[in-house]
Amino acid sequence: MGAVPVQILRVIIWFSLAGSLAVQLGIVPLLSWEMNDSGAPLAAIVTVAGLVVLGVLGLQVIGVSILRLLTLVRHGRVFSPTAFRHVDRIIGAVAGEALVLFGVAVLGAVVNRTTPGDELAPGLIGMICGASLVMAGVALVIFVQRQLLVQATETLARAEGLQSELDEVI
Numbered sequence: 195m196g197a198v199p200v201q202i203l204r205v206i207i208w209f210s211l212a213g214s215l216a217v218q219l220g221i222v223p224l225l226s227w228e229m230n231d232s233g234a235p236l237a238a239i240v241t242v243a244g245l246v247v248l249g250v251l252g253l254q255v256i257g258v259s260i261l262r263l264l265t266l267v268r269h270g271r272v273f274s275p276t277a278f279r280h281v282d283r284i285i286g287a288v289a290g291e292a293l294v295l296f297g298v299a300v301l302g303a304v305v306n307r308t309t310p311g312d313e314l315a316p317g318l319i320g321m322i323c324g325a326s327l328v329m330a331g332v333a334l335v336i337f338v339q340r341q342l343l344v345q346a347t348e349t350l351a352r353a354e355g356l357q358s359e360l361d362e363v364i
Contacts, residue, residue, distance in 0.1 A: 200264050207257045214250045214257075222246050241301055249294045255287040273347045281340045285333050292329035299323045 222243050229239045259280040266272045266280075299322040302314040 197268075200267060204261060204264055207261055211254060211257050214254050217250050218247055238301075238305070245294055245297050245301065249291060252287045252291040252294065256284050259283045259287070273343075273350075278340065278344065281336070281343075285336050285340065288329060288333040288336060292326045292333060295322060295326040295329055299326060 225246070226239050226243050229242065262280050263272065263277060266274065266277050271277070299319050302319045302322065305313045306316070306319070
């Protein structure tokens with residue numbers, strides 16, 4: 195992988211991480227105060243704030259893991275057990291994001307049942323559930339790709355071993 199795309203990706207991720215901190219430290223408290231001023235129950239405020247913080251935290255885990263993978267790429271050690279640990283963190287974070295998104299759908303359904311009228315359109319809740327399912331599918335795709343990478347790494351190691359044995363015989 196070229197140095198320029200890696201640097202561009204690193205800059206984008208660092209800006210994203212800075213923005214995510216701004217959301218956690220600035221936007222979430224403002225959202226909570228706004229909900230409190232509108233008379234929302236404390237349980238709803240805490241649930242919404244918790245889901246937003248967990249969602250952003252998952253994105254931060256993904257960003258930091260990708261930064262660490264890019265460091266391994268730069269040092270030529272991307273096919274190492276350390277790299278697989280970072281990929282495992284990404285898989286876990288994406289799966290966690292799917293659960294958080296499903297939690298948003300559940301919260302919307304609960305709000306619709308406990309307040310007069312529909313706060314969220316039932317179709318929107320269904321779409322959020324669908325997006326959660328798609329995100330879980332993305333986690334599964336990343337897992338399958340990880341397994342293929344493990345298999346390719348093992349095949350490469352076997353081929354190198356066979357090549358060294360062949361060199362000894364010759």
